[in-house]
Each structure stands twice: as structure tokens, then as C-alpha cells.
Amino acid sequence: MLDLSQGEDAAAVSALRSSVMRLSRRIKHQRVDESLSPTEMSVLGTLARCGxxxxxxxxxxxxVQPPSMTRIVALLEAKGLVRLExxxxxxxxxxxxxxxxxxxMLAESRRKRNVWLAQLAAELDEDxxxxxxxxxxxxxxxxxx
Known part of the structure; x- marks a missing residue:
């Protein structure tokens, strides 16, 4: 069990949180369609993963609140990215x-992000x-x- 009162565990958790958040923000900027908000991309990703x-x-x-999702779905439908049945x-x-x-678009976005991340990883040593x-x-x- 982690003990956040201990300096080593607390420092590791803080470093992990900070680095994962920073990397996540950088990955999110590797988008194919700049007209979509991160939330819209997230909704499309959820539909792709979960059906x-x-x-x-x-x-x-x-x-998010249901009224917010209704607006997001309407925007995505207007852009031809989702259909309502x-x-x-x-x-x-x-x-x-x-x-x-x-x-x-999602497949191309994943490909672009994978290429970007692979380029970063190429800078790491073997270990x-x-x-x-x-x-x-x-x-x-x-x-x-």
C-alpha cells in the first residue's frame, strides 16, 4: 500500500501525475481535425471503444451533464460525425x-499520435x-x- 506521508511514495505519485498529465496534453495536440474540441474527440473515442x-x-x-452532451451530440451530428437513430x-x-x-478520422488521428509518440520513444535508450x-x-x- 502506498504511504503518501512518506516522501518517496508522495514524490513518485506527484511525478507520475505530472508527467502523465503533461504527456496527455501533448498527445491531445496531435489531432487530425483541429475544428473538433477535445471533448468532441473524447465522445467520438468513447463511441468507437464502447459502441x-x-x-x-x-x-x-x-x-458531463446530459444537456451538455445533447449540445455536443448535435454539433457532431451537424459535422457528419455521428448519426442519431x-x-x-x-x-x-x-x-x-x-x-x-x-x-x-479517428483511425488517422490514432495513427498520427502513434507516429508522434514513437518519435519521442526513439529518443530513449534501450533500458x-x-x-x-x-x-x-x-x-x-x-x-x-
Whole structure:
């Protein structure tokens, strides 16, 4: 168990938080479509990972209020990146799905970000790269806890 009252654990947690946040911000700037906000990109990413969802489900997953998600979905629909279809069980609701255009854009965005990150990783020495490769599954676990 971590003891944040201990200098070493507290310093490691602080360094991890700071570096992950800084790297995340830099990765987010590697976008294919600059007209989309980070929130819009996040919603498209959630749809790609989790599949179609109602606006309410998307709001919960994205940690935003339902009225905000309604506006985001409307913007994405106007840009041709999502489509709204009737809910199969509740006709009062709609289901949001990514369009082929969104899927193509997301794939290109992932490719661009991977290339950028690979260029950074190429600057590491072999020992640093091995440590980073070993840490990747742990970071993935933290991201989904």
C-alpha cells in the first residue's frame, strides 16, 4: 500500500501525475481535425471503444451533464460525425453512432499520435524503452480502474 506521508511514495505519485498529465496534453495536440474540441474527440473515442449509446449513457461515461452532451451530440451530428437513430426499445430515446467519416478520422488521428509518440520513444535508450514497455500494461490498468 502506498504511504503518501512518506516522501518517496508522495514524490513518485506527484511525478507520475505530472508527467502523465503533461504527456496527455501533448498527445491531445496531435489531432487530425483541429475544428473538433477535445471533448468532441473524447465522445467520438468513447463511441468507437464502447459502441453506440444514448446521449445519457455518453454523458455518464464522459462525466458531463446530459444537456451538455445533447449540445455536443448535435454539433457532431451537424459535422457528419455521428448519426442519431431511434432506440430499439424506448422510442422516446435516440441512439448515437459514429459515422464512417468519424471512424476514418479517428483511425488517422490514432495513427498520427502513434507516429508522434514513437518519435519521442526513439529518443530513449534501450533500458528506458524496456522500462516503458513494461510499464504500459500497468498504466493501462490505472487508466481503467
Amino acid at each position: 453506440s449509446a444514448t446521449p445519457g449513457e455518453l454523458a455518464r461515461k464522459e462525466h 431511434p432506440h430499439p426499445e424506448d422510442r422516446r430515446q435516440k441512439v448515437v453512432s459514429p459515422t464512417g467519416r468519424a471512424e476514418t 528506458e524503452w524496456e522500462k516503458l514497455r513494461a510499464a504500459a500494461p500497468v498504466l493501462e490498468k490505472l487508466a481503467h480502474l
